[in-house]
Amino acid sequence: MLSGPPGIGKSTLLDYAAQAAGAAHVGGDVIRLSGVETETTLPFAALGDLLLPVSEHYPALPHIQRLNLENALAVGDQAQLVNPYAVCNAALTALSVAGQHRPLVILVDDLQWVDPDSERVFQFVARRIADERVVFVAASRIRPEATGSMTILDLDGLSRSDCERLLRARGLALAPSVRAELLEFSQGNPLILLEYADRLTPAQRGGKQRLPAIPEVGDRAEQGWATRLRLLPPKTRHALALLAAAREISLDQLATALSATGCSLHDLTPAVDAHLVISSEYAYEFVHPIVRGVVLSSLLPPARREIYQILAEHATGALRAWYLASASTGPDEDVARSLVAAADEARQCGSYLAAAQAMCRAAELTHSPAQRAARLFRGATDSFLGGACADAADWCEAARRDSTDHRMRADLALLRGRALMWIGLPGQAHRLMRAAAEEVAATDPARAYRLASEAALPAAMNADLHSGMQTLRRSQELLLATDQPAGTSSVFGAVVLTLAGNIAEARRELERAKAGLVGADPRNATMELGLVGQMCTFTEHYDEAQRLLNTALDAARTTTDPTALAFAFGARAELGWWLGHWSPAYADADESLSRSRALRQPGAAAFSLLSLARIDAARGDRSRCTRHIAEAFDFTDITEARHMPIMRDHALGLDGLGHGASKDAAAYLDQAFSAFDHFGLGNPNIAPFAADLVEAHIRAGNPVRAREIASWLEDVAKLTGLSWPTAAAARCRALLADDPDVADAAFLDALAEHERHPSSFEHARTLLCRGEVLRRARRKAQARTPLLTAHGMFTTLGAKPWIDRCRSELAASGHQPVDEQPDERLHQLTPQELQVARLVAQGLTNIEIGSALFVSPKTVEAYLTRSYRKLGIPSRSALARAVAASGRTDRG
Structure with a gap:
C-alpha cells in the first residue's frame, strides 16, 4: 500500500512497477486500474476492471464461486442473491489460477475512489496472495484503517537535494532565491514543485520578476493544472468538463454527448497538446487524477448540472439514475425512484454498500418525510449487511428524525441498536433499545417486546447485569400483552441468566432456545446459534457448544450477515480454551480478529485480542500478551465495554503467576475480582481467575485475603453447581490446609471433579499443586506421579511457565521428565496452518478448504507444505492422523 497526499509520487511508483514487471522478462501480465471519483457508487465497478483480463479462467472456478462472481459482475444468467464472501473467494481463486499460468502484477491507483465493494475484495485478495504468483500494489491518498499483513509505505516529500536533482533533470534552471522559495512551499512534493517551476516565465525563473502568488496549503497541487486549464479554448474546457463528469463512457458515447453540446472529440486536442489528457484508439484519460477534480471544481453549479443532464440522456439504468441525481437541485420523486431501482439492482448483485449509497441519495431527493425515512431505513439495512455499521447507525438516527410512525421508529431503534453494539458501544445500544421499547409499548406491544428482549443482549455485553435482568422482566410483561410466541427471547434471556450465574434457569432457557431453533435455516439464525453455543460453553455443555458453534460457522460462510463469522470464531475460541485445544483456539481468535478488523x-476485535492475550499468558509469551492487550485497548472505549478490564487483568494476572511475580498477579487479579463483583457477574466460568487469585495471594504471603476469595469460590460453586468452580474451590481448600493429609484429601476431591470437566489446563494445575504440596511434605516418591502427569499435560498445551515449574519440582523430587512427545506439537503451527490441518482431518480437498477459509487452493498447498516440514510429517494422511490423535478436529 502506497499512501500519501496528491502529487507525492504514488502514480510514478506504479509506473515504475509496471516498467519493472515488463523488464523482468518473465512472461507475465500487468493489470492496471484506477479508482475514479465519479464511479464510487457503481457496484463492483473496479472489480470488473480487474477481473475482465482473467475471465478466461472463470470455468476453472468452483460452481458456487463462479455463479456468485458472474452475478456480482452482472454477467451471469441465473438470478440469485450474491454472497459477498463467495465473490471475494472467487476473485482470489481466479487471480490465483491466472497467476499459475502467467505471473500477474496488479496495480491499483487511487484506491480511495474505488467503489466500497470492490475495495473490500481488493483488500481480501491482497491479504491472501503471499503464496501466489501474484503481486498486488495499491496507492491511496487515505491511509487504510485495516490492511492485515500488507505493508504500508508512507510517502513523504523529497529531500532538498533530490528536489534539486529533479529540477536539473527537467532542465529547469532557477535562481538560488527562486529555487529556495519553490522548495519551501512545495515541501518536497514533486508534482507541486515541477508544475510551478514549469509555468514560470524565464524572467521569473531568473529572479528578475516577482513569482505568482503562492496558493494556500491544500490548493497547491491543483493550482498548476488550473492554470493550464484557463489557457484552453472554451469548447475544450467544456469537452473536458463532460469527460470529467462521465462515469463509464465509450468513445462513441462521448462523441454523441459532445455533439449534443455543439462540441466534438476534436475539441479535446488542445487538452492533449497541453498534456492534460492522453488519447488512445479506445478512450481519453486524464494524465493525473487531480486533473479530473480540478476540472469539476472549476465548473459553476448550473454548468455542472447541465453536463450531468446531458450525460443522463445518453445513459441507461443505474448510470442514468446517478447522472440525474447529480443534476438534481432538490426533491425529485422520479429521480429518487430510479435510484431505488438502482439500489435493487446493486443488492441483487450482492453490492450492499452500493445499494446503501443509492437508497440514501434517493432519500435526499424525497420530499415526503415518511417516505424519506423509509428509504433511509432501507439504506441503513443495506449498510449493516455490508458491514458498515457506523453508517447504518447514523442513517437510522437521521430516519428517526423524519419519522412519526411509531412502528418505523421502533424498527429503526432496533437496527441502530444492533449497529451500535457491533461497533463497540453496547451501553448506548441498550439504552436506545430500552427507551424505544417504552415509547412503543402502549401502541405496539409486540414491537416493544422484541426491542426489550433484544436490549438485554447489549446490556450483558456491557457487563450491566442489573439492567439486563430488568429488561428481561420488562420483556416478559410485554409478551403477556401480545398473542405471539416468545421467539428468540429465550436466547437473550439465556445470555443474561448465564452471566448472572443463575445456571439452572439459564439451562432451561437454553433448552427453549435450542427448541426454537429446530427446523430453522441456520443461515438465517447464525447469530442465535453462536450465542446459544457460547452460553453452552459457560454452562459446561461442551459437546452441545461445539455442535452449535460448528453449525453457526458452516452457515455463516454462506450467509450475507457479515457479523456472524467474526462472532462465531470468537465464541469457538472461548470453547477451545476450556477444552484445552489452545492451538485451534488461537487460530479461531486470530480469524475472528481478522474479520472484526x-x-x-x-x-x-478487542475481545479477540484479549482471548489471544490469555493464551499468550498461559504459554509464557509475555511480549505478545502485552502487545495484544495494548492493541485491544486502542480499539475500543472501555466505558462502553466494561468486561474488557476484567479480561485484561485476568491475562496479566495469569502471566504474573506463571512467571513467579505473585504480588503483581495478586494486584491484577484483585482488580478483576472487584470489577466482576461490582457488575453483578455471578458465573465464574466467564472469567476463570478466582483460583488464580487465591494462589497468587498464598504465594505473596496474604493468607487472609486468600481465604476470603476461597470462601467466595466455595459459595459460588455450591450456588451454581458448575464443575470447574467446584474443582477449583477444592484445590484452593487444599492449598490453604495446614495438615498435609487434609490437603491431599481436598486435592483428590478436586481431581475427581476434574474427571467430569474437560479443561486439561485446570486439571494439570491441580496435579502440579498436589505434587508441590506432597514434595514439601517430604513425600517425594508420591509427588512424582502427579508432577509427571501435569508435565505431560502442560507440554501438550505448550504452557512453558508451568512446564518449567513441573521440571523444578521433579528435579527437587529426584526425577527428570521425559522429552516432549512428537505427536503433541501442533502448537508449533501458525493459526492459519492449524486451521488448514483441522479441515484436512475432516477429509476436505484443497479446493473445499480454500472455500471454507477464503484462501486459494495454492495457499492451502503452501500451508500444508510448511506444516509437513514443521511436524516432520510426510503426507496428508499422516497430518490428518496427527490432528485426530490430538483431539483437535473441529468436530471432535
Whole structure:
C-alpha cells in the first residue's frame, strides 16, 4: 500500500512497477486500474476492471464461486442473491489460477475512489496472495484503517537535494532565491514543485520578476493544472468538463454527448497538446487524477448540472439514475425512484454498500418525510449487511428524525441498536433499545417486546447485569400483552441468566432456545446459534457448544450477515480454551480478529485480542500478551465495554503467576475480582481467575485475603453447581490446609471433579499443586506421579511457565521428565496452518478448504507444505492422523 497526499509520487511508483514487471522478462501480465471519483457508487465497478483480463479462467472456478462472481459482475444468467464472501473467494481463486499460468502484477491507483465493494475484495485478495504468483500494489491518498499483513509505505516529500536533482533533470534552471522559495512551499512534493517551476516565465525563473502568488496549503497541487486549464479554448474546457463528469463512457458515447453540446472529440486536442489528457484508439484519460477534480471544481453549479443532464440522456439504468441525481437541485420523486431501482439492482448483485449509497441519495431527493425515512431505513439495512455499521447507525438516527410512525421508529431503534453494539458501544445500544421499547409499548406491544428482549443482549455485553435482568422482566410483561410466541427471547434471556450465574434457569432457557431453533435455516439464525453455543460453553455443555458453534460457522460462510463469522470464531475460541485445544483456539481468535478488523467492529476485535492475550499468558509469551492487550485497548472505549478490564487483568494476572511475580498477579487479579463483583457477574466460568487469585495471594504471603476469595469460590460453586468452580474451590481448600493429609484429601476431591470437566489446563494445575504440596511434605516418591502427569499435560498445551515449574519440582523430587512427545506439537503451527490441518482431518480437498477459509487452493498447498516440514510429517494422511490423535478436529 502506497499512501500519501496528491502529487507525492504514488502514480510514478506504479509506473515504475509496471516498467519493472515488463523488464523482468518473465512472461507475465500487468493489470492496471484506477479508482475514479465519479464511479464510487457503481457496484463492483473496479472489480470488473480487474477481473475482465482473467475471465478466461472463470470455468476453472468452483460452481458456487463462479455463479456468485458472474452475478456480482452482472454477467451471469441465473438470478440469485450474491454472497459477498463467495465473490471475494472467487476473485482470489481466479487471480490465483491466472497467476499459475502467467505471473500477474496488479496495480491499483487511487484506491480511495474505488467503489466500497470492490475495495473490500481488493483488500481480501491482497491479504491472501503471499503464496501466489501474484503481486498486488495499491496507492491511496487515505491511509487504510485495516490492511492485515500488507505493508504500508508512507510517502513523504523529497529531500532538498533530490528536489534539486529533479529540477536539473527537467532542465529547469532557477535562481538560488527562486529555487529556495519553490522548495519551501512545495515541501518536497514533486508534482507541486515541477508544475510551478514549469509555468514560470524565464524572467521569473531568473529572479528578475516577482513569482505568482503562492496558493494556500491544500490548493497547491491543483493550482498548476488550473492554470493550464484557463489557457484552453472554451469548447475544450467544456469537452473536458463532460469527460470529467462521465462515469463509464465509450468513445462513441462521448462523441454523441459532445455533439449534443455543439462540441466534438476534436475539441479535446488542445487538452492533449497541453498534456492534460492522453488519447488512445479506445478512450481519453486524464494524465493525473487531480486533473479530473480540478476540472469539476472549476465548473459553476448550473454548468455542472447541465453536463450531468446531458450525460443522463445518453445513459441507461443505474448510470442514468446517478447522472440525474447529480443534476438534481432538490426533491425529485422520479429521480429518487430510479435510484431505488438502482439500489435493487446493486443488492441483487450482492453490492450492499452500493445499494446503501443509492437508497440514501434517493432519500435526499424525497420530499415526503415518511417516505424519506423509509428509504433511509432501507439504506441503513443495506449498510449493516455490508458491514458498515457506523453508517447504518447514523442513517437510522437521521430516519428517526423524519419519522412519526411509531412502528418505523421502533424498527429503526432496533437496527441502530444492533449497529451500535457491533461497533463497540453496547451501553448506548441498550439504552436506545430500552427507551424505544417504552415509547412503543402502549401502541405496539409486540414491537416493544422484541426491542426489550433484544436490549438485554447489549446490556450483558456491557457487563450491566442489573439492567439486563430488568429488561428481561420488562420483556416478559410485554409478551403477556401480545398473542405471539416468545421467539428468540429465550436466547437473550439465556445470555443474561448465564452471566448472572443463575445456571439452572439459564439451562432451561437454553433448552427453549435450542427448541426454537429446530427446523430453522441456520443461515438465517447464525447469530442465535453462536450465542446459544457460547452460553453452552459457560454452562459446561461442551459437546452441545461445539455442535452449535460448528453449525453457526458452516452457515455463516454462506450467509450475507457479515457479523456472524467474526462472532462465531470468537465464541469457538472461548470453547477451545476450556477444552484445552489452545492451538485451534488461537487460530479461531486470530480469524475472528481478522474479520472484526475488516468490518471495523472494535468491540469484537478487542475481545479477540484479549482471548489471544490469555493464551499468550498461559504459554509464557509475555511480549505478545502485552502487545495484544495494548492493541485491544486502542480499539475500543472501555466505558462502553466494561468486561474488557476484567479480561485484561485476568491475562496479566495469569502471566504474573506463571512467571513467579505473585504480588503483581495478586494486584491484577484483585482488580478483576472487584470489577466482576461490582457488575453483578455471578458465573465464574466467564472469567476463570478466582483460583488464580487465591494462589497468587498464598504465594505473596496474604493468607487472609486468600481465604476470603476461597470462601467466595466455595459459595459460588455450591450456588451454581458448575464443575470447574467446584474443582477449583477444592484445590484452593487444599492449598490453604495446614495438615498435609487434609490437603491431599481436598486435592483428590478436586481431581475427581476434574474427571467430569474437560479443561486439561485446570486439571494439570491441580496435579502440579498436589505434587508441590506432597514434595514439601517430604513425600517425594508420591509427588512424582502427579508432577509427571501435569508435565505431560502442560507440554501438550505448550504452557512453558508451568512446564518449567513441573521440571523444578521433579528435579527437587529426584526425577527428570521425559522429552516432549512428537505427536503433541501442533502448537508449533501458525493459526492459519492449524486451521488448514483441522479441515484436512475432516477429509476436505484443497479446493473445499480454500472455500471454507477464503484462501486459494495454492495457499492451502503452501500451508500444508510448511506444516509437513514443521511436524516432520510426510503426507496428508499422516497430518490428518496427527490432528485426530490430538483431539483437535473441529468436530471432535
